[in-house]
Amino acid sequence: MEYTLNRDFLLKLLSQVGPSGNEKAPSEVWQEEAKGFAKVYTDTHGNTYAEVGEGSPTLMLAGHIDEIGLMVRYIDDNGFVYLGPVGGWDPQVLVGQRVRFITKDGEILKGVIGRKPIHILKPEEREKAVKVEEVFVDFGLGKEDLLKKIEVGSYGVLDWDGEFLTEVRLVSRALDDRIGAFTVLEALRLYASAPADTRMVSVATVQEEIGLRGAKTSAFAVNPDVAIAVDVTVATDYPGVPKNQIGEVSLGKGPVLAVGPNINPVVVKLLKETAEEEGIEVQIEAIPRGTPTDANFIQITREGIPTALISIPCRYLHSPSEMVDVRDVEGAVRLIAAFARKVSGMKKEDFKPW
Ligand SMILES: [Zn+2]
Numbered sequence: 001m002e003y004t005l006n007r008d009f010l011l012k013l014l015s016q017v018g019p020s021g022n023e024k025a026p027s028e029v030w031q032e033e034a035k036g037f038a039k040v041y042t043d044t045h046g047n048t049y050a051e052v053g054e055g056s057p058t059l060m061l062a063g064h065i066d067e068i069g070l071m072v073r074y075i076d077d078n079g080f081v082y083l084g085p086v087g088g089w090d091p092q093v094l095v096g097q098r099v100r101f102i103t104k105d106g107e108i109l110k111g112v113i114g115r116k117p118i119h120i121l122k123p124e125e126r127e128k129a130v131k132v133e134e135v136f137v138d139f140g141l142g143k144e145d146l147l148k149k150i151e152v153g154s155y156g157v158l159d160w161d162g163e164f165l166t167e168v169r170l171v172s173r174a175l176d177d178r179i180g181a182f183t184v185l186e187a188l189r190l191y192a193s194a195p196a197d198t199r200m201v202s203v204a205t206v207q208e209e210i211g212l213r214g215a216k217t218s219a220f221a222v223n224p225d226v227a228i229a230v231d232v233t234v235a236t237d238y239p240g241v242p243k244n245q246i247g248e249v250s251l252g253k254g255p256v257l258a259v260g261p262n263i264n265p266v267v268v269k270l271l272k273e274t275a276e277e278e279g280i281e282v283q284i285e286a287i288p289r290g291t292p293t294d295a296n297f298i299q300i301t302r303e304g305i306p307t308a309l310i311s312i313p314c315r316y317l318h319s320p321s322e323m324v325d326v327r328d329v330e331g332a333v334r335l336i337a338a339f340a341r342k343v344s345g346m347k348k349e350d351f352k353p354w
Pocket of ligand 1: 064176177208231232
């Protein structure tokens with residue numbers, strides 16, 4: 001099956017502010033797009049579902065729509081705002097950034113992350129890594145005016161959107177995992193253009209970055225016969241990232257199939273066969289534990305769900321300039337749509353590992 005990247009939808013999805021706990025904006029964009037070709041519904045946790053087909057098996061796809069972000073913890077008398085991290089930050093990337101916060105009215109308020117300048121940093125301070133609680137946001141407003149717009153608990157992200165550096169290299173904040181949420185919906189769209197018996201349910205899951213929480217609730221709700229999570233993984237094709245620890249993962253060499261105890265071997269075998277048949281290059285990543293992705297909780301939902309993980313190689317994870325190669329995304333979309341057709345008519349017990 002042929003597929004060309006839907007760039008407008010992807011860039012629109014990336015520009016939405018959606019830290020774990022307030023995924024409203026990206027979820028609405030995803031839902032609007034899904035309505036064109038799928039049955040769409042939501043739940044009380046915030047997950048969004050898009051469904052095509054009525055037969056067997058039920059194939060669940062999960063891509064998390066949340067991103068790491070920031071939360072207002074304390075506002076001092078002068079209107080300087082102190083932050084709590086939403087998800088796993090390297091605080092070094094915060095210094096000097098601009099931020100985008102969601103106001104009480106759902107508007108965007110911009111600010112800057114401040115820290116004292118190098119001129120007055122003591123020698124020992126220059127050596128030390130900065131901590132989240134040491135930086136603050138300056139919105140350019142006094143406390144009284146600021147409180148009309150934001151409050152303790154307001155959410156924000158760094159002020160960056162998606163941008164193509166070249167025809168195929170995309171940089172953005174929130175590629176982890178807006179690119180997965182994008183992939184699962186595009187795979188559903190491609191499958192919908194030539195559906196088989198498989199009932200395919202793509203889910204934009206919430207709160208992955210704070211403990212895979214949306215995967216837990218949505219997998220229980222869908223109760224699939226087989227599932228695939230789509231996330232990003234650490235590329236090892238740039239300086240300082242050890243291949244001997246992580247293995248070989250490169251941008252532009254295709255989507256990555258995880259193998260290991262979190263992954264059902266029958267599903268992986270079928271994915272490899274599908275890739276072969278469709279002429280899609282794939283990479284293999286060994287993860288000898290529960291993966292830090294939605295696949296982890298999906299696999300151990302109810303009595304167990306045969307689960308796979310497809311990852312998009314990504315450089316500079318959890319920074320405002322994450323980088324992917326969109327050919328890997330196109331490969332993942334085609335692979336999943338073809339897999340959905342290949343497993344058409346199969347039953348859950350067909351995926352027993354032995
Ligand atoms: Zn992720």
